[in-house]
Amino acid sequence: MKRIIVPIDFSVYSENALKSAAYLAKKYDAEILAVHMLELSNAIVSRSESYAQEETLFLYKLAENRFNEFLDKSYLEGLSITPIIKHFKIFSEIDQLAREEKADLIVMGSQGSSGIKELIIGSNTEKVIRYAHIPVLVVKDVPIEASFKKVVFACDFSDDDLTAYQDVKNFCQSMDCELNLVYVTTPNGRFKSTEEITQKLSKFINKAHESIELLENVKIIADYSVEEGVLYYANTVHADAIVLATHGRKGIAHFFEGSITEDIANHSQLPVMTFKI
Structure with a gap:
């Protein structure tokens, strides 16, 4: 840096x-x-x-x-x-x-x-x-006047998030802080069963060239929205910061779809760091 x-x-x-x-x-x-x-x-x-x-x-x-x-x-x-x-x-x-x-x-x-x-x-x-x-x-x-001790990284664990994950991992290593991974499932059209989520996380971990043991460190949270789930988990583990991946939508698509990353950054009381996908 x-x-x-x-x-x-x-x-x-x-x-x-x-x-x-x-x-x-x-x-x-x-x-x-x-x-x-x-x-x-x-x-x-x-x-x-x-x-x-x-x-x-x-x-x-x-x-x-x-x-x-x-x-x-x-x-x-x-x-x-x-x-x-x-x-x-x-x-x-x-x-x-x-x-x-x-x-x-x-x-x-x-x-x-x-x-x-x-x-x-x-x-x-x-x-x-x-x-x-x-x-x-x-x-x-x-x-921020001291190194983070614990960081929560929330993403969809899709292929798009692989680069962001590596960047976040490198950032946490440079800050010498603990990285906590979280996946939030919600009761909407994209709902996935526990088995489907586990399969998705396993594929992501494999493509990230990580040990399958990392799967045990990914917390799965069920909540009414991704934002609520991320904020809940970050508060539960007493995180120092939240890290997110973002597509950076603009224009009419952003107006209609909104952005989970921007909403969390706007509403969280913790520091929020975003990495562009």
């Missing part, structure tokens, strides 16, 4: 993300790319009038000064910090920046959302998860 991106909006949640990124940067000797996204309208930026250009420059300098003050923290001493300001609040730009800078991780603070606000606009966290091609670590009320 060499570069960590942290979106900054000057809230307490983005500071929690920054503290978490600082801990990881010290552990992995990584650089932090702190990104603030201005909410300037395209009309202001593109206008040719001198006063419009002056207004844009003024707002940019104002944000730059506040940004520098925000980054003046003792826990960042000795770390390599690169501040970056983007003109627009377009969350696909975070992924574009990650590609350009060859970043390895995005650490993002989130308050989460619920009810009508979540239905209409979703959260910034969901948008970043949806677009990012690299892992996203979502931090809530408490910053």
Whole structure:
């Protein structure tokens, strides 16, 4: 891990993300790319009038000064910090920046959302998860300032999840933490019997080139939804974080189908880390 991106909006949640990124940067000797996204309208930026250009420059300098003050923290001493300001609040730009800078991780603070606000606009966290091609670590009320001891990884144990599983396994080895695997079965059209689930897990373990003994460490949870099952199990085993695989659906498909990963990241009080399938 060499570069960590942290979106900054000057809230307490983005500071929690920054503290978490600082801990990881010290552990992995990584650089932090702190990104603030201005909410300037395209009309202001593109206008040719001198006063419009002056207004844009003024707002940019104002944000730059506040940004520098925000980054003046003792826990960042000795770390390599690169501040970056983007003109627009377009969350696909975070992924574009990650590609350009060859970043390895995005650490993002989130308050989460619920009810009508979540239905209409979703959260910034969901948008970043949806677009990012690299892992996203979502931090809530408490910053990460120590290594995880126990991590829960939930997935469908399909072939699509094999790469994500290997990535999660490597991450846990680097963090020296215990990896707990969970499969959630629900009473819907995709319901599977215990035998069917066992066969599916066995095939996955074989394709992952793991010992069949790993099957004994996979917890099967029955619940009314995958989200409820994952959160229940994570709380039961006192996990420090939840790790999930995501397809990153966008557009109309996402609106109608939703995303279990985004919902868990939005509602969980534990840190949530996502790996793109």
